[in-house]
Amino acid sequence: MAAALGVADEAVAFAAELVRIPTVNPPGDAYADAAQAIGDRLARGGFAVSILPAEGRPEHTPRYPRPNVLGVLEGHAPGPCLHLNGHFDVVPPGDGWTVDPFAGAVRDGRLYGRGACDMKAGIAAAVYAAEAVRRAGVRLRGRLEISGTVDEESGGFAGVAWLCERGFIARARTDYVIIPEPFGAQRICVGHRGVWWFEVTTHGRTAHGSMPFLGVSAIDQMAPILEAVRRELKPALEERMTRMPVVPEGSRRATLNVNAVSGGQAGEAVQTPCVADRCTAIFDRRFLPEEGLESARREMHELLERVRGRVPGLRYELADRMVVHPVETPPGSPLVAHLSGAIREVCGRGATLVASPGSYDHKHVARIAGVEQCVAYGPGLLELAHQPDEYCDVADIAQATRVLALAIVDLCGVAGG
Numbered sequence: 001m002a003a004a005l006g007v008a009d010e011a012v013a014f015a016a017e018l019v020r021i022p023t024v025n026p027p028g029d030a031y032a033d034a035a036q037a038i039g040d041r042l043a044r045g046g047f048a049v050s051i052l053p054a055e056g057r058p059e060h061t062p063r064y065p066r067p068n069v070l071g072v073l074e075g076h077a078p079g080p081c082l083h084l085n086g087h088f089d090v091v092p093p094g095d096g097w098t099v100d101p102f103a104g105a106v107r108d109g110r111l112y113g114r115g116a117c118d119m120k121a122g123i124a125a126a127v128y129a130a131e132a133v134r135r136a137g138v139r140l141r142g143r144l145e146i147s148g149t150v151d152e153e154s155g156g157f158a159g160v161a162w163l164c165e166r167g168f169i170a171r172a173r174t175d176y177v178i179i180p181e182p183f184g185a186q187r188i189c190v191g192h193r194g195v196w197w198f199e200v201t202t203h204g205r206t207a208h209g210s211m212p213f214l215g216v217s218a219i220d221q222m223a224p225i226l227e228a229v230r231r232e233l234k235p236a237l238e239e240r241m242t243r244m245p246v247v248p249e250g251s252r253r254a255t256l257n258v259n260a261v262s263g264g265q266a267g268e269a270v271q272t273p274c275v276a277d278r279c280t281a282i283f284d285r286r287f288l289p290e291e292g293l294e295s296a297r298r299e300m301h302e303l304l305e306r307v308r309g310r311v312p313g314l315r316y317e318l319a320d321r322m323v324v325h326p327v328e329t330p331p332g333s334p335l336v337a338h339l340s341g342a343i344r345e346v347c348g349r350g351a352t353l354v355a356s357p358g359s360y361d362h363k364h365v366a367r368i369a370g371v372e373q374c375v376a377y378g379p380g381l382l383e384l385a386h387q388p389d390e391y392c393d394v395a396d397i398a399q400a401t402r403v404l405a406l407a408i409v410d411l412c413g414v415a416g417g
């Protein structure tokens with residue numbers, strides 16, 4: 001598709017324009033501007049555009065509205081519905097930048113800025129892939145949809161989850177979903193491991209800090225739990241490897257991260273001498289589809305009971321904070337086959353199938369909408385996401401735009417063709 005070459009520069013320029021809209025989440029800045037910019041571009045390409053604020057979600061407030069944008073392009077004959085979705089929120093820039101994170105500068109073949117790869121380049125590639133198809137004069141069958149959504153970085157509940165709950169993405173209307181997250185122009189992401197966030201709280205009894213023997217420290221009670229996690233649980237997890245092609249390789253194993261520990265008085269508060277009567281540790285456990293949630297839970301319960309056997313008087317509670325089950329595009333998926341074909345045609349080499357170390361909006365598409373045919377495919381390097389000096393290679397944007405243009409034609413089909 002020669003027209004796709006012509007739009008590559010425009011795709012890069014549009015990605016830069018989106019980087020210059022500082023859609024930082026939290027709190028959810030400038031969302032309306034980003035939704036408008038994407039909507040305007042889609043409308044120019046002939047899409048019927050709706051701005052869809054996430055009514056009913058608590059995080060959708062007058063100060064920080066949560067507008068999603070959806071463009072619908074009806075085909076010229078019946079056929080499948082392909083939905084391309086990208087989140088336009090970005091994480092805060094953080095420290096360590098040598099360039100302005102919101103200038104959208106292109107230098108040495110790279111677009112720099114927060115969200116350059118995760119995932120404003122992906123949104124631009126989707127929008128300009130559709131534009132390339134239009135300029136080539138292709139009359140598509142079915143329906144092509146492109147959405148820009150909020151809050152993926154904070155769970156996607158007002159974004160893709162909301163679109164799925166309201167039926168904008170649904171098994172009855174949506175055949176294929178492609179999410180252009182930054183897995184690179186030659187890699188197709190077919191899912192992710194499960195996520196179990198939980199917290200363990202230990203209880204002590206407070207006393208004056210000068211006479212700590214009169215109380216029981218909840219922090220001292222937490223210490224053997226953390227030690228058992230480090231010495232007993234983590235080595236066991238490292239032995240387990242999923243068949244899913246998770247990248248990087250280390251994330252093919254079951255993992256656990258102690259995300260936070262807090263006990264006693266808050267560090268920033270004025271301190272008074274007291275024995276801590278409460279300590280909470282928050283854990284981020286990534287479980288394999290082969291393990292499942294229940295066995296991960298059982299294992300943690302058993303560990304806590306073992307520690308209780310060794311620590312007299314230990315009182316603890318274990319509580320869930322969040323669960324995301326693993327998702328996986330079914331083997332033999334026609335979506336993967338078509339996209340692989342497009343990658344081979346554009347890049348001259350076959351696609352590599354990967355799975356994501358972390359979860360992303362695929363989970364909502366699979367679990368809420370019930371759409372199994374979902375993958376992530378988009379420009380950029382995953383490792384640069386959320387980093388200082390985030391960038392996306394301009395060449396990657398051009399390749400992904402061409403691949404997506406071919407995939408749109410293949411998946412929707414050509415009317416009268």
Ligand SMILES: [Zn+2]
Nearest residue numbers: 118119152181
């Ligand atoms: Zn992302």
